[in-house]
Amino acid sequence: MLAIALLLIVVFPALNALHVSIHIYGDHRLEVDDFTLNLWAKYLCYAILAISVDLLWGYTGLLSLGQALFFALGGYMLGMHLMLMIGKLGQYKSDLPDFMVFLGHTFLPWFWRPFRSFAFAAAMVFLLPGLLSLIFGWLAFRSRIKGVYFSILTQALTYAGSLMFFRNDLVMGGNNGFTDFKFLLGANLRSAGTQRGLYVCTALLLVGVYVGCRWLTFTRFGLIQRAIRDSENRVLFSGYPVARYKLFVFVLCGIIASLGGALYVPQVGIINPSEMTTDKSLEAVVWCAVGGRGTLVGPVVGAIFVNALKSWATRAYPDLWLIILGLLFIVVVVLMPGGLVGLPGQINQFLRSRSRRSDSDSPIASDSPAPASDAVSEEDSGSAELSALKGKPLAPDRV
């Protein structure tokens, strides 16, 4: 784990800064050019988003289809600051952002003015998505909305958000969004050095989020979180205020996603409402599912793998990319509940069960393995009930 972190944080940018280029064979070289570094930065931002999805879904059992909303909101907050930093260098050579001049505004609306300060924008990256998730989560969890209903509600929230941001009269760029950023804290965004710096920040943030979440899962809070995932009613009966735990996790994940979005925007250079749609949320869920939910490494692996696949497929077979993505999704959900990270375990279990079957005929085997991966939630297939009758009659329930 430390090795990977080192690779990401130190080695990549170093290779880029030093313009190292090692010849392998033919036309292929081992090098980290600016484009690749930028691409990896994007992947890492997506990995942060995926972790936020996983913390909710794999660990708490809440499938939120609204994480893209928070991701985009964080991006928009920083984007507002960046738009104001363009200053007079825009198309219209005016203090106002280009799209405002285009729409006929003559002065900056009141809610734009504080964004001149980076500190305020950074605070808003935490505050706005945090507040939104707080209100929505409180409303939802208070009335014990769970399961699919919760997912559908987050989908509706995202849909409403994207509808609002597509409108021009919200003065948030309309369907074009914000783009053409030039400066951040005095540094020119187009320069390789700034991008390298941003990459290092992203990598550091990813590692920080990972470490933080990992620590969280080892505390009592993490235990209760997983208990809520497995059987919410029992946790309620045991006296815990389940709604508060869920609310805390929901807000935390909203903020994590928003941080990812905030770092995404200066590196990609554009933010628009199509980042805020349900499709993007579901893509984040795909990364999580493909990588392996219920683990923290899984989403990172999944995000990088699926996006790398997307980069390749949209160049090689652009017509078929959506079909590939859809099939990937179906296959992973139906056949590989543990994702890529859980694949070795799954193969292992399969081989073991085959060897055991060839050993003895008795169904009550010596130590029939419980489905050990903590990715199993109570929503397992109905065959779980029958296997409970078959395999382990007296084994205590695993919590």
Added chain:
Amino acid sequence: MRSPFIFLFLLLAFGAGLGARAETPREIIAKAMVTEDAEEQVKLIDSLIGRSGDDVRGLLLAWKEGSVYIYEQKKGEGDSAVTVKIPVTLDEKQDAEGRQLARGVIDGQPLKNEKGEPLLLSSGDLTQADTDSNLRTAMKSVLDLAALSAPDALTRRNAVSKLGMGQDPTHLAPLQLRLKEETDSSVKAAIREAVDLIALKNDDAKVQIDAARDLAAIGSIPSQDFLQQLLKDSASNPPVAAAAKASLASIATHTKWVNFYGTIFRGASLGSVLLVVAIGLAICFGLMGVINMAHGELIAVGAYSTYIVQNIFGAGLALSPFGHSIWIPGVNAGGYAYECYFLVALPVSFMVAAGVGIVLERFVIRFLYRRPLESLLATWGVSLVLQQLLRLVFGANNVQVYSPKWLSGNWTVFDVILGWNRVFVIGFAVLIVVAIWLLLTRTPLGLLIRAVMQNRTMAACMGVRTERVNLLTFGLGSGLAGLAGAFLSQIGNVGPSMGQDYIVNAFMTVVVGGVGSLAGTVVSAVGIGVADQSLQQILLNPVMGKILVLVAIILFLQWRPAGLFVTKSRGLES
């Protein structure tokens, strides 16, 4: 010997009388067509005012459109040859060389050449008879008044309205004349309105006041602008101004009622669309615990099936999926047979969508019962695949689906416009609800469905083949989605991502209505539809209306988290 002189005189008078008989409208028009002098042309056309006869309208319209040509025919031989200009119209049918039969404007009969054979001419060889703007203005007045006696009631009504809005006092007499002969009630009402509108411009204050009051009594919405104008013009004349204001107020109230009923109707129509879309989803989710994100794509499949059926009835369809070309032949049915394509398209959409649903169930969903979150995700994957397949096969653009004639058009009741296709959707939604209810309560399959829904394992113990029931229920739900798609093809656009527009609202309907409850789905669909339309009316902003509806649903779920009609059970887990 005076009698020969008298006889000659009488003969001359007779001859003069014959010569001076009134020219037929055709002759006047023919003369106008060949006259060089523009003023003369206008005078001739003006003389046609009041002359009726369908050939007048037809000829003038043809002339305006440029379908009249001047044919120069040589008569005589050699030095005494005379070129005569004959205005002709060309028949539509073209022979092998692109020539058409020429008919003289004067009598409508085919022109004959020297040998007496019908003359075939091609339009490229002839000069068009053209018009200038003065002439067209003159033609307009003739046509407007001539339209008063057109055979079609709709044309007459439109002509009357146009004359009324012109507010030209010279038109008053022809209108009142027409009123005496008119038989159609809608045209008579239009004449009454038109006469009132013209009277608003009268100098006599009493006439104006009476006209304003009468317009209010009719509840004429188009007259509002004219009443506003009257109010402005009569600032110095208090009684007239008061009458205008009173009439405006009365018509405003009438408009409010019209809008109210219109909103209710549109809400019911939107609600019925939502119902048709959501009922398949409600069945799948309520009875099997499967959230089907591919429902929108099943709707699109149904809509595309309608498109294909339409093209089979028409001229055939060329598709090119994955680089191969497929040609679906068409039977080129015409007229009434073509209009029936929709009746054939309905069962076809049902079958096709049900088939796709059954395939989906067998290969994907079967593994995911009792795992609602996974079924959501896997079906979303399916929806991506289906969308892209539709895009690759049919193209990313919207395709054109025509409404059959018996579904187009409006039915106007007291100024409230009810579109036929929407009335049909409402009716069909009612039919579907009744059919589903009958299926669930009166058929053996319905009994099995309800049993499996209430307690799956117990039903299996009682010998119910649950897999078979799942399959059939999912097929039913998907088929309903296909039917919804067939209807939506009449109301909206048909494109690969059309399902996405409806899916969020469909989910909301199911969630608000309560899972597993047919009545809940009906009530919530109609409620959401009416709420959406009313909010749009009140806020005048469709997007804000949609957002408010979503927020309202979130708040509603605070109060009743399980929806409107909850299926009560003793178990703790849902």
